[in-house]
Amino acid sequence: MNAGELDVIATSNDDAHALNEFYALSGGLTVNVTIADAIIDSRTEAFTGTMAGREPTPSAPTVINVTDGAGVDGRALIEANGSQTAVAKAAGIAASFG
Secondary structure, eight states, X not given: OBOSEEEEEEEEEEEEEEEEEEEEEESSOOOOOOOOOOOOOOOOOOOSSSOTTSOXXXXXXXXXXXXXXXXXXXXXXXXEEEEEEEEEEEEEEEXXXX
């Protein structure tokens, strides 16, 4: 790569919420089980050419030429943005008499 400046930026915003509410009223034996999971499993990457861990294709090399212009540096900006949200809710009510 020939460039006056190279910026590689990867930004990820992840937000996970789990809310678990349960109310029980019992005059005898009561068992209540609730489960609420909010999981985010992600990856945000910014790159050019072959992805990390992969074999490059010999007949297709990655070549980037960025030349200086009038009054500005040659600059390459590679940017990736990710935004993930996970919400899990569980709610319940139980009543047992006797």
